[in-house]
Amino acid sequence: MGNGNYVSLSLATALERSMDLAAHNMANASTAGYKSTQALFESIEPEGGDPDMATSYVQDNGTYTDMSQGALIATGNPLDIALTGEGWLSYQTEGGATAYGRDGRLTVNADGQLATLSGAPVLNRAGNPITLPQALGQQIIFTQDGTITDLEGGVLGQIGIFRLPDVNQLVPMGNGLYLSGEDLGEVIPETDTRLSQGFIEQSNVRPILEMTRLMDIQRAYERASKLMTDENDLTKQAIQRLGNVV
Structure with a gap:
């Protein structure tokens, strides 16, 4: 040839x-x-x-x-959140592994945990699922740093927002979630990314x-x-x- x-x-x-x-x-x-x-x-x-x-x-x-940042679309749903910046949310997979993504279309599952529409619980900074009082329903407030409060200002938890050293090491697993590759590096809390309640980030x-x-x-x-x-x-x-x- x-x-x-x-x-x-x-x-x-x-x-x-x-x-x-x-x-x-x-x-x-x-x-x-x-x-x-x-x-x-x-x-x-x-x-x-x-x-x-x-x-x-x-x-x-x-x-x-x-x-690059995807456009933010207002939904008016108090359980919808969107990130502005380079931070990532973390989730717990069915196998117990930690996955990352930026899908902020959330709901409260049968166990009272804050989770994605596909059922993956959202994790806090310590890597644990966030459980909310069942009686609250959707009556919660998200602040820009991910802190969750009730309508009276009582703190219920904080969504973890993380900086990933090398996003190119992420391995897609479907439903907008990514598993960390072997060379991802140390994942640390992200402080510059801002969370917006009542919005979702579109695909870029x-x-x-x-x-x-x-x-x-x-x-x-x-x-x-x-x-x-x-x-x-x-x-x-x-x-x-x-x-x-x-």
Whole structure:
């Protein structure tokens, strides 16, 4: 297989990964607090090659999380919260692990715990679920630092807001939640992020741009495939002509 085929193959592989990520972003465009994921690629040249005949290939260097702020939408629901800043909420998964996310659409479950709509309890700064008196219902107040009080100012708890050293180490698990990777680093309380009650943060995915990117990726993939087909056809023709000469 010629260099042209290798170049086209590396490009097609990179484009396929980009298409998967763009489709995943589109699927989560309406997921509250979702942060889009983008691919990282690099152009590389093989070692030991002729500098006058340099050939560049596409190398997959992983992904990164776009941490730009999603728009805040007012809901009027006292159990809806949104974060402004780089902080993350923490949740308890069914298996007892700690997950992170920014989905602030909350409810009170049957055990009186503050939880997401998918059932994951929200954790306080100490990493424990937050239990509220059943009689309060939705009559609670969230302050900007996550403190929860009743209507008379009595403190009921505090939602944990955390700073993650490397958000690119998070592993998505669905429902807007992420598990920490091995190299996440030390998670510490975040003090600069502000919490707003009665709002939810929308996904930072821009559907029109993602759809345009999907179409561009598809066209580029088709071009890369055609280049491989054309080079194979030229190779076949060359072999046939050489055979006729002999």
